[in-house]
Amino acid sequence: MTLSNHIPLETVHEVRDTCLCLAVQRAARVLARRFDRAFQPFGLTNGQFSLMMALNGPRSPTVGQLAIFLAMDRTTLTAALKSLERRSLVTSETDEKDRRNRRLQITDAGRALLLAALPVWRSEHAALDAELGGDRPDQLRTGLRALAEGGNAP
Amino acid sequence: MTLSNHIPLETVHEVRDTCLCLAVQRAARVLARRFDRAFQPFGLTNGQFSLMMALNGPRSPTVGQLAIFLAMDRTTLTAALKSLERRSLVTSETDEKDRRNRRLQITDAGRALLLAALPVWRSEHAALDAELGGDRPDQLRTGLRALAEGGNAP
């Protein structure tokens, strides 16, 4: 190691201890694994659960609208939808008012699967809240919302 | 839509507003994009920046140790290392004391690239801290650490 381009340990620790990007990626991996495993008996991932839940609103969202809601790149969503459509859990149809739009719907089978997974989400999430304890869950929700809203336009 | 398996809007909103997993995934995507773009001039992603920074400690970590630190699956890390080794930013060698272990090192070229990217990390992160304002950055760090420590064993 040349001294000329050495990086002081202080700096290494600064990044490790303060970088919100690193902290969020770590937490995201831990929670993704945790909920993926919880939903595994239903053949769902945490992302598929969130996606399908978002299709239960009063309006049929477009790909773009759903991508913004999930703070996800549109093209990532296109790929994710492919496997859900293949499994007939979600369908889509061209919006006849504006044929550029694709309106997404959850199917009865999708809704049934989601309903079956819901109690698992509730208990897993209650356990998580309890583990964090006190104000932390709400503080996290507030902070994470601010992070996501700070730039959910891919 | 059959009424028999309808999901009440209340439930949809409950998941949308309280699910920490969804909130973390959203924030993770937003921050990953933000830092990926900031590091783009250096040909680095946020993950590569964090990974390489972690190789600047006093000890040469093994694949497994680094995976635990990043709360990442070991096999994901194997794949990530492949492209960094191909670019000669990172090297590895078998630990002769225990030949199952692979010890990872950052190269001079890797350290130079990291040093060049460091000011960008500092300014981007300072901007982020400022956008969040007040206690939020520290509250987030505390909460995210608790989330990650709650289960960083893949």
Next chain:
DNA sequence: TCATATTGAGTTGATATCAACTTAATTACA
């Protein structure tokens, strides 16, 4: 109306993610 700009969505290519499984080295204990 017609040409241009804008918008919504998809494809391609690269990397990221993890489960399930395999291989190799070491440790434990009979």
Next chain:
DNA sequence: TGTAATTAAGTTGATATCAACTCAATATGA
């Protein structure tokens, strides 16, 4: 010592992620 259990790491296959680019439909303005 020798065999079984454990540990570290890798491979394969599926999905996730996004940048760069393309295509089609709609909107805008001369």
